[in-house]
Amino acid sequence: MNRIDSIINELTSISNNPIKAMEDFKKETGKGAVGVMPYYAPEELIHAAGFLPVGIWGGQKSISKARAYLPPFACSIMQTVMEMQLEGVYDDLEAVLFSVPCDTLKCLSQKWKGTSPVIVFTHPQNRKIEAANKFLVEEFKLVREKLEKILNTEITDEA
Structure with a gap:
């Protein structure tokens, strides 16, 4: 092979x-795993902490409970993620990291019912201006601090 x-x-x-x-x-x-939703969340921080980043993308399944928590326009990915977390699929994760570039992700992060702590952060939409980049740096610092606290580990600059 x-x-x-x-x-x-x-x-x-x-x-x-x-x-x-x-x-x-x-x-x-x-060390355990940290859920990442969606995939472009800062998984580098999870790697730096020595934990396994796990993409959360739902799966092929019927939806029954999730509709009680999400708006009717929620995409199938969000609905299956919500359904699976309501069933306890993600309960073994040490934490779940959410970037919220859309309204449905914002809803999902706010209505998370799993046992894993949730960290939410925002990507600026326009990264061509200096203020947006400063904002993003501060967001990454906050995510780092929250991960360190939840995972009980230090994330060094070198890592």
């Missing part, structure tokens, strides 16, 4: 059983 096939097989195995991947990571490192 060549290197590319090996990588694809490993990723396929992880995607087919993410809970096992989280358990294996915890056995190897002694």
Whole structure:
């Protein structure tokens, strides 16, 4: 088997059983996983803390409970994420990190019913102006402080 096939097989195995991947990571490192919703949240901070970033994207399932918490225009990804967290799927995460670029993500982060603590942050929409970049730096600092407190670890500048 060549290197590319090996990588694809490993990723396929992880995607087919993410809970096992989280358990294996915890056995190897002694540290757990942090949920990231959506994928462009600052996972570098999670890596720097030594924890496993886990993308939260829902799944293929019927929706029943989530509609009680989300507006009718919520996309299928948000509905399945809400449904799965109501079922306890994400309860093994140490924390969940939400960026809120849309109204539905804002609703989801505010109505999170899981046992994992939630950290919410905002990306500025216009990063061409200096004030937006200063704002983003301060947001990342707040996320870092909250992660350090929740995960009981220090995230150094070097990391």
